[in-house]
Amino acid sequence: MTTVPSQEKSYGDLQGETVLVFLEQRAGSWNRMSFEALAAGQQLAATLGTTCSAAVLGTGPSLSTLAVELAAKQLERVYAVDHALLEPYTADGYVHALQQLIEHAAPAFVLLPHTYQVRDFAPALATRLRQVLISDVIAIHVGVGEGSGPVFVRQLLQGKLNADYRPTSDSGPAFISIQAGSYRADAVLSGAAGTTTIIEPFSPQLTPSQLRSQPGEPFRQSAQTVDLSAAPVIVSVGRGIGEQENIPLVEELAKALGAELAASRPICDNGWLPMERQVGSSGQTVSPKLYLAVGISGAIQHLVGMKGSKSVIAINKDENAPIFEVADYGVVGDMFEIVPELTKAILAAKS
């Protein structure tokens, strides 16, 4: 991605160009990450001295209820994008509808939460408008460097590096998706007393033949027999364990601590521990008193599942592992040396 100075937007040009935030709902309930994206959108608009609007897609009374709820936030406008074919979600429906909305509202920035659903449609939406989505953004900086527009920070190499990205195209809006946990949902500003947000109904043109895929009802795999969400102490193991034969090492540590054993996704993918012990965005969300992470790198999809822990201890041989970013206590070293010593010391302390 080379620098193209001639197409650079200057800070001044951006004033008056608006921010549009997409909020995700399913069956009338918000995806909680939507409000993190909304906080990001409001903050970006404020720094640019411009306005922030929001869009929600769906149909019927449940959509109206959501739009009214949104209108209580500090927003210029709420677009209630209503069409019977927008329930249930399909990528085709959303791309068609949002393309029309964006052509109508002409925002300079479109912010979305980096959810599974957004991953599914936003890259296609951006492509249709000949733009490129800057995905999984963790921070936005405005006014760094002379006369430059906002810079969007995202992670590379599973969190080992950060990178600054900048939109360079003038032909359409910049598309940005916001990583889970990067902005605080409780930072969303409510509208000042006496101000009203306009709710603008928007009816996109959609026909059944445009929807090429047919989604089924969501389901859960099997009855969950392990409820990690209630566990006060969790020992969690990652790929640092090396092989299945080594699992007893952490089982013994968990037993000594009276802890539940949990794992990162690759451990469950390999079948070394059952799926129901997986913590993260596609597994369980936990908030124990202690989360002891052993040989886990701390990818964002894992962190979102355990960030709420009261205290976190991490053992990892790589001092730059992102897991240390969320740990209260860290040990850089080989788990095969440290874990047996720790198990021994805990048993001794307990007896």
Add this chain to the structure above:
Amino acid sequence: MKILVAIKQVPERDAQIHIASTGRLAGRWIDEDDLAYSINEPDAYALEEALQLKERLQQGEVIVLCAGPERVLSTLREALAKGADRAIHVAVEADDLAARDTLGVATLLADAIRAESPDLILTGLQSEDLGLGQTGVVLAELLSIPHVTIILQVEKTGTGLRVKRELEDGWFQHVDLPLPALLTIQSGGNKLRYATLMGIKKAKTKETKTVSAAPAAAPSIALDRVYLPEKQKKTQMLTGTSAEVAAQLVEKLKFEVRVI
């Protein structure tokens, strides 16, 4: 069924990363010398899904496709050894590839795919180096075919496919869609196979076609710089021998965390 799998070669997970200090991408990418590379993990699952689908249907062809410099040939060869029928290598220098944005990379892949018109295209859901999670979806859009993302299982039906899509928090759904189509594959849907000695031998006789890359168009986004993330949290690091560290941890567990 003709199945094409886009596989990417990425730095090995444990690789020590250094920011490039010289060359066209100084300060904007990593130093690629002395790095070890392997197949992007979800792409290995995409290949596995394709091979199993072909085996179940007892007919068809699996083609692997990778855009990158000469070193990616080793990843393509490994895919052939695992059972892919042939390979396509889009030859593009590492700094040229890194200078293209998602649309640019997807355009490279789309150009190579059009001549093949596969029934099904599989990609990984996300690459471990760039982590964009987009190339597959953009590719589907460029080829005007339907797509579904984060897929764990693929089944052929009378009219097309039924796939199992992962949703958040342990939920799933089935999606039906017609062919041709593109799916982005999530890790863990299958058990990965190893290349057999026989497979490695056979791979030597299989075709690898090299196609050249069209020059890059002006990108829509620019990567200005890469840098080490700033530590935000004050983590208390415990040091010493294993026994010393264990003793300190027990202190913390007793008096700070209060779980023993």
